[in-house]
Amino acid sequence: AVGTVVAGGGQAGFQVAASLRQGGYSDSITIISQEPRLPYQRPPLSKTYIKTDAAFDSLLLKPDSFFEKNAIAYRPAETVDAIDREAGFVALSSGERLPFDHLVLAVGASNRVLPIEGRDLAGVHQLRTAEDAESLRAGLTDASTIAVAGGGFIGLEVAAALRAIGKEVTVVEAANRLMGRTVSQEVSRFFLEEHRKMGTDIRLGTAVSAILGRERVRAVTLSDGSEVAADLVLIAAGVLPNDGLARDGGLATDNGILVDHHMRTEDPRIFAIGDCAAFHSPFAERTVRLESVQNAVDQAKLVAASIIAGEDTAAIAPYRAVPWFWSDQGPFKLQIVGMTAGADHVEMAALGEGGKLVAYCFRGDKLLGIETVNRPGEHMLGRRILAEDLVIARSEVAAEDFDLKAHLA
Ligand code: FAD
Numbered sequence: 001a002v003g004t005v006v007a008g009g010g011q012a013g014f015q016v017a018a019s020l021r022q023g024g025y026s027d028s029i030t031i032i033s034q035e036p037r038l039p040y041q042r043p044p045l046s047k048t049y050i051k052t053d054a055a056f057d058s059l060l061l062k063p064d065s066f067f068e069k070n071a072i073a074y075r076p077a078e079t080v081d082a083i084d085r086e087a088g089f090v091a092l093s094s095g096e097r098l099p100f101d102h103l104v105l106a107v108g109a110s111n112r113v114l115p116i117e118g119r120d121l122a123g124v125h126q127l128r129t130a131e132d133a134e135s136l137r138a139g140l141t142d143a144s145t146i147a148v149a150g151g152g153f154i155g156l157e158v159a160a161a162l163r164a165i166g167k168e169v170t171v172v173e174a175a176n177r178l179m180g181r182t183v184s185q186e187v188s189r190f191f192l193e194e195h196r197k198m199g200t201d202i203r204l205g206t207a208v209s210a211i212l213g214r215e216r217v218r219a220v221t222l223s224d225g226s227e228v229a230a231d232l233v234l235i236a237a238g239v240l241p242n243d244g245l246a247r248d249g250g251l252a253t254d255n256g257i258l259v260d261h262h263m264r265t266e267d268p269r270i271f272a273i274g275d276c277a278a279f280h281s282p283f284a285e286r287t288v289r290l291e292s293v294q295n296a297v298d299q300a301k302l303v304a305a306s307i308i309a310g311e312d313t314a315a316i317a318p319y320r321a322v323p324w325f326w327s328d329q330g331p332f333k334l335q336i337v338g339m340t341a342g343a344d345h346v347e348m349a350a351l352g353e354g355g356k357l358v359a360y361c362f363r364g365d366k367l368l369g370i371e372t373v374n375r376p377g378e379h380m381l382g383r384r385i386l387a388e389d390l391v392i393a394r395s396e397v398a399a400e401d402f403d404l405k406a407h408l409a
Contacts, residue, residue: 009033012274083249118211338369
């Protein structure tokens with residue numbers, strides 16, 4: 001046996017290797033990682049890392065010794081450049097050809113590049129990697145006015161972090177609400193108000209149309225004609241899946257690498273997981289691509305189990321891990337369980353206290369999921385509801401004295 005090759009050493013690539021070993025897989029495991037460092041967590045990058053002087057090591061998923069102890073060959077600063085399915089090997093940037101029994105594509109996603117003037121000026125940043133975060137952190141030392149292009153999770157997390165260290169922040173969002181792809185109107189509105197209270201200038205329904213400056217950025221112009229001063233710009237306009245490698249290898253892609261309910265591509269030896277994978281979600285009832293730690297980790301665990309099970313695919317249950325996500329924005333922890341974007345009715349629980357919120361998101365009478373702010377208890381109960389397929393009616397939730405915990409007891 002020649003073992004498993006993992007393309008990508010992010011959250012998903014790391015997890016599949018770790019779970020293979022934990023499950024008793026004894027063939028070789030090689031992770032080919034474009035990034036120069038050991039696998040690390042990205043979530044802190046937009047939250048704490050940029051506003052503190054935390055060391056990179058605090059982000060590591062595991063120390064160096066873990067890889068040695070578990071006989072996982074981790075090869076940094078190298079890429080998988082091509083897949084030869086017929087011959088069963090991958091071609092690496094080093095020129096080497098690496099044969100595989102199983103290949104796991106865990107290549108993640110890349111930041112969307114805005115096709116606007118001035119995007120290459122000094123002082124224009126993006127945020128995906130630890131290097132990006134360190135460059136942003138360094139740039140902040142002599143920047144006081146920051147413009148963020150994009151009112152999604154990352155743009156808003158950064159905005160809150162930078163307000164907390166006294167920067168002037170403007171967030172520019174093309175849609176007419178914040179986090180519009182993922183949360184309900186109600187939760188969007190809550191965060192709009194709270195960010196404004198934090199002192200962030202939020203512009204909705206307008207886009208950054210150009211970045212101005214000679215060598216360094218000095219301002220951005222918006223599609224509504226206004227100009228906003230900025231000595232640092234963060235482009236946080238979403239990501240695109242890294243699915244070109246798979247496509248060039250003759251595998252089907254459609255906003256992500258298409259996989260079945262075992263995260264297998266049409267080639268039974270090749271899997272795709274995490275941010276790069278497009279799969280049918282029973283929670284969304286359509287093909288989706290999710291960008292979350294939960295999704296990367298759960299899909300990796302399932303693929304490790306599949307590889308270990310070998311031919312016995314019937315032994316592996318289809319992927320149906322409950323999707324959940326969190327985002328820390330200033331003092332607010334937003335947690336989402338389920339796929340709430342398709343909701344047509346939202347029932348808000350009256351909590352009687354500021355800064356806390358529970359939004360039950362329904363489509364028809366079906367509870368799609370729950371969005372909470374600073375209510376971790378309801379979030380955890382929500383995971384249980386979706387995992388166990390418990391039925392909760394809209395009319396019950398709408399009752400004045402509805403209490404989720406009591407209801408489930
Ligand atoms: P990645 O972590 O992107 O890893 C893919 C790796 O593959 C990268 O290192 C890439 O360089 C490498 N690669 C690409 N092509 C090749 C190739 N051809 N050969 C070799 N290597 C290659 N999720 C949450 O749930 N909660 C949060 O609060 C949260 N906050 C976030 C904050 C930030 C700033 C960012 C960027 C993401 C955040 N996420 C959060 C999302 C989460 O980090 C991702 O969903 C997760 O990292 C996906 O893991 P992945 O392994 O699929 O992709």
